[in-house]
Amino acid sequence: KQEVTQIPAALSVPEGENLVLNCSFTDSAIYNLQWFRQDPGKGLTSLLLIQSSQREQTSGRLNASLDKSSGRSTLYIAASQPGDSATYLCAVKNSTLTFGKGTMLLVSP
Amino acid sequence: EAQVTQNPRYLITVTGKKLTVTCSQNMNHEYMSWYRQDPGLGLRQIYYSMNVEVTDKGDVPEGYKVSRKEKRNFPLILESPSPNQTSLYFCASARGAFYGYTFGSGTRLTVV
Numbered sequence A: 001k002q003e004v005t006q007i008p009a010a011l012s013v014p015e016g017e018n019l020v021l022n023c024s025f026t027d028s029a030i031y032n033l034q035w036f037r038q039d040p041g042k043g044l045t046s047l048l049l050i051q052s053s054q055r056e057q058t059s060g061r062l063n064a065s066l067d068k069s070s071g072r073s074t075l076y077i078a079a080s081q082p083g084d085s086a087t088y089l090c091a092v093k094n095s096t097l098t099f100g101k102g103t104m105l106l107v108s109p
Numbered sequence B: 001e002a003q004v005t006q007n008p009r010y011l012i013t014v015t016g017k018k019l020t021v022t023c024s025q026n027m028n029h030e031y032m033s034w035y036r037q038d039p040g041l042g043l044r045q046i047y048y049s050m051n052v053e054v055t056d057k058g059d060v061p062e063g064y065k066v067s068r069k070e071k072r073n074f075p076l077i078l079e080s081p082s083p084n085q086t087s088l089y090f091c092a093s094a095r096g097a098f099y100g101y102t103f104g105s106g107t108r109l110t111v112v
Helices: none
Strands: A004-007 A010-014 A019-025 A032-038 A044-051 A056-059 A062-067 A072-077 A086-093 A097-099 A103-108 B004-007 B010-013 B019-025 B031-038 B042-051 B054-057 B076-078 B087-094 B107-111
Touching (some): A004 A086, A010 A019, A019 A032, A019 A086, A019 A103, A032 A062, A032 A072, A044 A056, A044 A062, A044 A072, A072 A086, A086 B042, A097 B042, B004 B087, B010 B019, B019 B031, B019 B107
Parallel strands (some): A010 A103
Antiparallel strands (some): A019 A072, A032 A086, A056 A062, A062 A072, A086 A097, A086 A103, B004 B019, B019 B076, B031 B042, B031 B087, B042 B054, B087 B107
């Protein structure tokens, strides 16, 4: 059974810092990996989708990498802003979509 | 606008009173899923469907039913809700196995 772990569980940084969120998964036979953002009590917003054959994807200040063989992905956020404060979820897709428990990010002004 | 629509957004009900949470997508997606989200437990899959009339159990299917009679709709049915089904529920859809998922806005269910 696929297991997804996200480290750290929570992160607090001052505005302007670059930061890295980590995701690891146990079964490398995946179709893709998706990063989501969730604001408190709200739905999930898709940030980036990386196919199993890809190494990275970029969108604005966000860059996600995938190392399928080692079962790892990272989400890099450049020049963080208070508006980036949210919970970031990693999800891997094989037969189903399995989520990590998320990293709660707080960016202070 | 391409979206997944869940209704209702909020629901308070009593133990044992049957209820249905509706989910509809307008993107002609093949795959649809239901998740529940609980503090400390994260998002767990309840049921999923890869096509019309094809449904499978996820990690926590007990106490839930689903049906997929048409591609756009995937309702979640609680025949006899219990307080341990109090949770935030999400419906999601994807074009297929290699595509990303789009999530609905969620349904906050409280069973008293």
